[in-house]
Amino acid sequence: MNYLSERAQLRQSQLADLIEEACQHLEPSPYQREVAQQRYEGVGDWLAKSQDPLLAEIAIRLQGSVAIGTTVKPIGAAEYDVDLVAHVPDIDAVISPAMLKHRIGDRLRANGHYAPLLVEMPRCWRLDYANEFHLDITPSIPNPGCAMGGELVPDKALKSWKASNPMGYRAKFERRAKLQARIRSAFGRILDSTIAKDSVEPYPEEMKLKGLLRRTVQIAKRHRDLEFIDDTDGLAPLSIIVTTLASRAYEFCVGNFVYDHELDLIVDLLRRMPNSIETRVNGNRVEWYLWNQTTVGENFCEKWNKHPERATAFFEWHAKLVADVEKLAAARGLDDVRRLLGDVVGRAPANAALDALTARVSTARTGNRLSVTKPAGLIVGTAAGATPVRGNTFFGDPR
Numbered sequence: 001m002n003y004l005s006e007r008a009q010l011r012q013s014q015l016a017d018l019i020e021e022a023c024q025h026l027e028p029s030p031y032q033r034e035v036a037q038q039r040y041e042g043v044g045d046w047l048a049k050s051q052d053p054l055l056a057e058i059a060i061r062l063q064g065s066v067a068i069g070t071t072v073k074p075i076g077a078a079e080y081d082v083d084l085v086a087h088v089p090d091i092d093a094v095i096s097p098a099m100l101k102h103r104i105g106d107r108l109r110a111n112g113h114y115a116p117l118l119v120e121m122p123r124c125w126r127l128d129y130a131n132e133f134h135l136d137i138t139p140s141i142p143n144p145g146c147a148m149g150g151e152l153v154p155d156k157a158l159k160s161w162k163a164s165n166p167m168g169y170r171a172k173f174e175r176r177a178k179l180q181a182r183i184r185s186a187f188g189r190i191l192d193s194t195i196a197k198d199s200v201e202p203y204p205e206e207m208k209l210k211g212l213l214r215r216t217v218q219i220a221k222r223h224r225d226l227e228f229i230d231d232t233d234g235l236a237p238l239s240i241i242v243t244t245l246a247s248r249a250y251e252f253c254v255g256n257f258v259y260d261h262e263l264d265l266i267v268d269l270l271r272r273m274p275n276s277i278e279t280r281v282n283g284n285r286v287e288w289y290l291w292n293q294t295t296v297g298e299n300f301c302e303k304w305n306k307h308p309e310r311a312t313a314f315f316e317w318h319a320k321l322v323a324d325v326e327k328l329a330a331a332r333g334l335d336d337v338r339r340l341l342g343d344v345v346g347r348a349p350a351n352a353a354l355d356a357l358t359a360r361v362s363t364a365r366t367g368n369r370l371s372v373t374k375p376a377g378l379i380v381g382t383a384a385g386a387t388p389v390r391g392n393t394f395f396g397d398p399r
Contacts, residue, residue, distance in 0.1 A: 011332075012260075012261040012262075012263055012329075013261075014357065014361075015263055016261065016263055017357060018337070018354060018357055019215060019219065019263075019266075019353075020215060021352075021356055021357055022341060022345045022349045022350055022353035023210070023215045023218045024353075025348070025352045025353060026072045026218055026222055026345060027071055027072065027073065027218075028071060028073055028080060032132070032133070035132065035133075036066075036133055039127070039129065039135065040084070041200060043060075043084075043114065043135060044060035044199075044200035044201075045200055046107070046108075046111055046114070047060055047104065047107055047108075047137075048060060050107045052103055052106075054088065054095075054100070054103050055103060055104065055107060057088065057089050057090060058086055058087065058088050058199070059087045059088075059200075059201075060084060060085070060086060060087075060199065060200045061084065061085045061166065061167060061201050062082070062083065062085075062201055063084070063085050063166035063169075064081070064166075064239070065083075065221075065239060065243075066083065067083070067170050068170055068173045068174065068177075068214070069210055069214050070214050070217040070218055070243060071218075072218050072222050074225065075225050076229075079128075079129070079132060079133050079134050080133050081134050081136055082133055082135050082136070083136050084136065084137045084138065085137075085138055085151070085153075085166050085167075086104055086138065086139050086140065087139075087141070088100060088139070088140070088141050089141075089142060091141050092141070093152060093161050096158070097139065097153075097155070097158045098154075098158040098159075100139045100141070101124075101139050101154060101158065104125060104137065104139055105118070105120065105125055108127070108137075114127060121136065122158070123138060123154045123156055123158070124137055138153055138154070139153065139154060140164070141161070143161075143165075146163065146295050148165060149167070149168055150164065150165035150168060150294065150295035150296070151164055151165055151166065151167075151295075162298070163292075163295045163296060163297045163298045164298055165292065165294040165295040165298075168294030171294075172247075172293065173243070173247050176247045176250055176251045177211050177213045177214055177247075179251060179255070180254070181253070181254045181259065182257070182258040182259065183258070183259050183261060183262060184258065184259070184260050184261075212262060212266065212269075213246065213247060213250045215266075216246055216250070216266050217242065217243050217246045219325070219344060220242050220246060220270065220273075221239060221242055221243075222344070222345045222346060223317075223321050223344055223345070224236055224237055224242060224317060224321075226345075226346055227320060228317070233309075235309060235310055235313035236313070237310075237313070237314045237317060238300065240300050241290060241301065241314070242273075244276070244290060244300055245273040245276055246269065246270075248275075249269045249270075249272040249273050249275065250269050253268050253272065266325065266329075267325055267329055270318075270321060270325055271322055274315070276290060277289070277301065285308070286308070286311075288304040288305060324340070324343045324344050325344060327340050327343070328340040328343070328344055334354070337354065338351065338354050
């Protein structure tokens with residue numbers, strides 16, 4: 001087996017550790033998570049106890065980034081969102097989406113705490129906790145035409161139902177996230193949570209080691225947020241597109257290749273993201289398709305076909321994302337690493353991650369507890385076959 005040189009392996013291990021550290025700084029704080037969980041459980045319980053016969057069997061579920069563990073804090077003063085599905089079983093599409101949404105809104109207004117926070121959105125209800133986060137509550141009903149257990153959600157105009165499958169999408173993403181990459185010098189492990197089933201689904205436990213797929217999605221989403229920080233035209237790629245492309249690319253990569261290191265996989269995954277986008281030529285224009293594999297008829301790139309400038313923006317951003325991560329993977333020296341990691345995830349998370357890692361390495365070195373092994377990379381402590389790190393070879397900087 002051809003291993004990377006010891007020094008290169010140490011540098012790659014440190015970079016992978018830095019990315020993990022930086023991604024933890026991108027997430028909501030423990031306090032924010034606790035508050036969001038309490039409010040999610042409260043509104044879920046309120047809806048689930050409705051006496052309205054139409055809502056008697058309502059089931060409250062999480063969807064989106066909180067559900068799959070890929071949340072990133074918004075930049076600046078913007079609030080992050082917690083997406084909920086209010087699913088009403090044993091009902092068919094005879095009921096209009098406007099009617100079901102109206103009844104859910106009535107139930108929320110009946111609570112004196114929720115009424116002043118309630119904001120009507122085109123397809124959902126929003127509880128806006130100013131300067132913190134907002135809960136978006138989307139009605140759904142079963143989709144009898146979907147053999148995969150899909151659902152129907154309101155279209156933007158509330159005139160009809162459209163296919164979706166939040167629970168199926170989540171299950172597929174979690175299955176992909178559990179796939180073990182074949183890495184010659186792997187040193188981490190993937191932890192994951194299970195989906196609980198109840199009238200109000202338990203809020204997911206925080207995962208410290210989220211695995212390469214979730215971390216790569218977070219990297220891509222934060223880079224997007226940085227690149228489109230001044231976007232007022234809706235050009236920023238949707239999170240569902242970024243997440244879907246990354247998860248499909250991850251499944252392909254881990255199923256077909258062996259990598260020298262985690263960073264090699266991350267770079268390859270990012271490069272291959274656009275491969276799942278289908279194109280068709282219709283007259284003199286190109287149409288774009290990214291199908292939801294868990295239902296029939298949902299095209300995540302639907303808006304690109306009405307606004308082709310969004311497709312252009314995606315591909316330009318994607319090229320920049322790949323280039324910036326490639327530069328980070330090749331970085332030498334602390335100054336370059338700090339600058340290039342900042343280009344990917346932002347200055348504050350990069351500085352926090354680098355400072356934390358530097359402190360841990362310095363403390364371990366002082367106590368002669370820093371070593372490197374070929375299968376594990378940089379470790380704090382001792383292990384059989386480990387080689388002590390002499391001096392400071394931090395990112396290739398001897399001292």
